[in-house]
Amino acid sequence: MSSKKKNIYVYLGKVILVTLLIVLLVRTFFLESFSVSSSQMETTLLKGDKILINKTAYGIRMPVTLLSIPFTFDNVFGIQSYSAALQAPYKRFFARSMGRHDIVLFNNPLETDKPLDKRSLLLSRCVALPGDSLQVENGLFIINGRPYSGCPNTMEEYSFKVSAKKELDDIAKELHISVPLGTVQGDSVITHLSRYDAFVLNESLSDSLTLVLCKKDTLKSHTFLIPFKGKIIDMDENNLIMYKQMILQEQKGKDVKIENGELVIDGIKQIDYTFEDSYYWMLSDNSIHSIDSRSIGFIPFSSIVGKASLIWHSSDENGTRTERCFSSIK
Template sequence: MGKVILVTLLIVFCIRTFFIEPYTVSSAQMETALINGERILIDKTAYGIRMPITILTVPFTFGKYSSIIELPYKRIFESDVKRNDIVLFNNPLDTLKPLDKGELLLSRCVALPGDSIHVKDGIFRINERDYVCSPDVTNEYFIKTPNRKYLAEIINELEISASSTRVQADTMFLRLNKLDAFILNKSLPDSMQVTTMVDTVSNYKFLIPAKGKTINLNTETIAIYKQIILTEKGPKAKIVDNKLYISGEEQKRYTFTDNYYWMLSDNTLNSSDSRSLGFIPFKNIIGKGRFIWYSPVKGRSLSTIK
């Protein structure tokens, strides 16, 4: 009996390490594609199997390990991340821990290596084309109304999923997806419409780094890619007065050694994605969300993640 249990645990450990790993959604940032509390299966073979780095780890735990021995990063059967994949990855800013022990985050890949991103007046563009979000993507809307009871009655009557984020004077802020916002506005008078929040201040444009891509170094490119360069080159790289030095020698150009991706969560409120984390390296990517095997919402279990 003891041998059977030991063999069974070993098989499960190997499956979780190399092939399939369960993950519990612990925030609302991917709603409504994934609901807080849902349990999903991560396909760790989708982009190639990332070999363990921290080998002194207590099985079936995430936080108990020793970093005395760390193996170099290696991935076998490597495959590209696809646009719109929902991806599990280690937080690239969690640098105090080994790569494979960093904070786990789940988000949607919207831009690939070599893509251009341009944000202007609240419009998000990829390769100079407007990024079209799913109707299920949630945003913060505001509505000026002295009659909150009337608004609540309309929302309940339409069976719309809306939650109030805050109230300021006569303005109420709601979290809605685009479809529900459209339906709600059709039922409200013209003087009482929900309007999305538009950021017209944060305007920027840049390229997503691709492995083998070489860029000219100047004040602008160093500002954008500084963290990537320092992470890739380690202690031998220094940036002084907007100039890159590697092993003490000034560099005029730089070639990236990894592919990077841009992740955006479906729920734009309080989300941990590329807007706060920056570029996501391929080496940080663990796998692709495949199936929902448990959901607190009836009818969503055993369904494919989209």
């Protein structure tokens, strides 16, 4: 091989290596693409959307898992792509507050058997901030004394009379609104619609054939404070039930017990507890089949990856949805 050709190969190798390093740095600290694979943020985000996550929005979180194959998350062809043998402590530079209603990517805090940055990724909307009071009453959320109504794209269950189906289908077709088939329960049909679509349909339907929001009475009424870092909360029996999981996460590695309604850490009874992290309450726009704070509880700031900022590509079984490409996320 001539010296000239050898120099070209060396040059190309350096260019490729530098490019990969730059991409890796950007992906690790600044921007990352995330594919939406579930319906829990419909209709704000749809299955098949590819979005950009701004990792600097709330400060730059440093990697925790130090032994990991670049450009992979947690596996390659079903084989674990990292080792938990060497982990750095959690650290975030230039930390900034999260905005209410931001759509956020975060790690599932319940997966404590995995390193922080290798836990499953979830996407949801931040509805309550550290220091807020949150009341849950019959499935409804009251934040700082005000009912949380959600955004117009929030998906809910609605019912309508079977006899109204033809009129509903005809009007929905005129308004270019897609109404899922739903399930028949007695003389009613239960279907899923965004609040906006339900409002538009109700404006056009006759008074006797309106869509009715299905109320959920599965949650008992209780009020609690969303903790922030340094907040001291008395550990009475009710608070222990509410905050137990967070304390176990923060005190991982210590002997944490609840004995006779009292918190005991390493054999010492605690009448109160000082929280080491700030927490958030996340709700998905599609409340039907979602993994959010209703199922996994408070989300610690340490679990936050970044803010969903832009849909850069979108596709379904029919091809590219060009109208969604390069659109901002609200």
